[in-house]
Amino acid sequence: MSTVGVRVPATSANLGPGFDAMGLALDWYDELTLTPERELIVEVTGEGADRVPLDKRHLVVATIRRGLRAFGDDPDRGFRLRCTNTVPHSRGLGSSAAAIAAGYGLAWGLARPDQAPDLDWICDLASEDEGHPDNAAAAVHGGAVLAWGRSDAAEDAAPGTVTGVARLQLDPRVRVRVWIPEFELPTAQARQVLPETLPRPQVIAQASRAALLVHALAQAPELLHEATFDWLHQQQRGSLMPRSLDLLHRLRAAGVAAVVSGAGPTVLALGTVEQLAAAQEIAHTGFAAHDLAIGGGLEVNAG
Structure with a gap:
């Protein structure tokens, strides 16, 4: 395997009354690539290029390493990460959810290059990192989503975050x-x-x-x-x-x-x-x- 590439959308959460539960993917994307290397190299162009850390503290890097561990691979392997960011940061357009979803997507492609990504698993991991599933579910699954933690209201539920996602029908005129x-x-x-x-x-x-x-x-x-x-x-x-x-x-x-x-x-x-x-x-x-x-x-x- 030489390179893994991901494309991940901007998102909007809440949509008014759907607080922490509804999200929408937008046709505005960040694109990232990962190539195995002997050491960690991070390159960022576009949004955040002059502000984000270019080492293991980078959100995508940290997420890749968590993902490699979850997917049964070596979390300390080296790689070159190239991020082309277009989604504005700290504006309510899901830039952190996009980074987290991208990180888990890159980790999957690195650890399991011959398997189609398990989007439900990635969504669970991203939602746990985000703390709520609205942006994460929209970034992973696209379109409009209704998302919830299945253990939210069940006092006897097993610990851990398991995200339920319903893809919402959209009128094509919207x-x-x-x-x-x-x-x-x-x-x-x-x-x-x-x-x-x-x-x-x-x-x-x-x-x-x-x-x-x-x-x-x-x-x-x-x-x-x-x-x-x-x-x-x-x-x-x-x-x-x-x-x-x-x-x-x-x-x-x-x-x-x-x-x-x-x-x-x-x-x-x-x-x-x-x-x-x-x-x-x-x-x-x-x-x-x-x-x-x-x-x-x-x-x-x-x-």
Whole structure:
């Protein structure tokens, strides 16, 4: 085996009411290659090239080594890792989930080059690393997903993370637009402001909108605006990203189904081409707008 290559998408988690449970892959990809060497060599171009560590602390390197151990191979073997990064970092577009999924994909290709990757196993490992399965499941499986830890509500469940994933049906008319600001927001900081409890009426409302979102994505895009309302996390994070929340409110006031992408600060909208056209009139100074389609999942090529 000479080289392993992977392609992994950007993702958006939550999609409004589906907090820590729903994710969407976007057609925006990082590409990485791994070649066996006598020692570790890390090369990064694009996003993060001037900031990420170029040694064993690199997130993809650490994940590769965990994956090699899990897949029955030598975790200390040397290799050259080349990362071509396009997914923005710390913007709510799943860059860490992409790095983790890519690392496990590369480890699989190195340890088991003659076998098709076990995406369910990779998703389990990536979800455990991330701490929640929404971005990880979307990065590995692609499309729109509903993901959960099977032991979440079972007091007598065996320890360990086992991820359940349901691939959601998508109306082919659904498209995505994102507005990416120049400022960053670390996910850990965004989680610190979330409430521990919600009043019962808000819990009921959140659950009903999350259920409606599954239906709206599958066959009723006209309901996406109603289906993407959230009571749990977006308003609470407003003080950390006031410009993002302002853009979100202006888009929703215009009838656009806009949400905070993941932990933010990127704003994302779902809809048909006609529905997203209403966003053209909304000023977005300080944000770069991109029109995207739904993305595929992790691809591993070993040869």
